Amino acid sequence: MNSIYLDPILGWYEANARDLPWRADDATPWGVLVSEIMLQQTPVARVLPVWQTWMRRWPAPADLAAEPSGEAVRAWGRLGYPRRALRLHGSARAITERHGGAVPSAHEELLALPGIGSYTAAAVASFAFRQRHAVLDTNVRRVLARLLGGVEYPPKSQTRAEVRLAESLLPLDPPTAARWAVAVMELGALVCTARTPRCADCPVIASCAWQRAGRPAYDGPPRRGQTYAGTDRQCRGRLLAVLRDAEGPVEKPALDVVWSDAVQRERALDALVADGLVDPLQDGRYALPV
DNA sequence: GAGCCGTGGGA
């Protein structure tokens, strides 16, 4: 399927793909998995140095599994959404215990790991194991919305129609399908971008429905909203940063000083404890989890 | 299914 897009996009990828370490020939499935978790909602440039340090320290799942979860949270640094660090640590332990220390290749087994949803399972199965899966992330959804749908942006939540469309475009040969998946994603990341698409550099501009329609602006409901300043999220970030930057356990006052609203602060701290990101010690101090 | 969960850089 997919005769008119396949060759141009594969050719474009061949010439323009970024040289990312998790795409190197010597990259392991574990390295791919770690990159996919880190890249969730996080730009490549910020992931790169953390991934390098992480892989040097924990080259295999068993290496991370042997550490306290708090070490994963600390090494996560300021990547954001630190529960991902906890889940990655959980995945390392599950892989070590249930899969003999080897990242599973089956989509269903990947899906069963914490922090791995439909996208990440498909991405790891495709990128690390060269399987044939529809890898539908925000980049791919945007490319397909424009190329075939003729609209600027895809719907807010993923639809079955999008999945079916992505599946219908997959080359039959698994390795080629895997190549196609990463190529479309890269096209979305570098050319068919959200804000200011570089259509002049697009290998399939002649076949683009959005281009043909005159690049109409998105006309649906507002896609965003969500202020950040003053939210529990910001508060949680401040509190966790104190623990991350400390050598060991910290006294309560050290946390109190980073957020003035006591009610919100306590609520956020309780939530961090409930999430397993913070460990309240017997003596009243707080620490990253063991 | 809507809301929540961090962070920082570019337009």
Next chain:
DNA sequence: TTCCCAAGGCT
């Protein structure tokens, strides 16, 4: 400066 958003997942 403000706003948008970057390879999502979970409840």
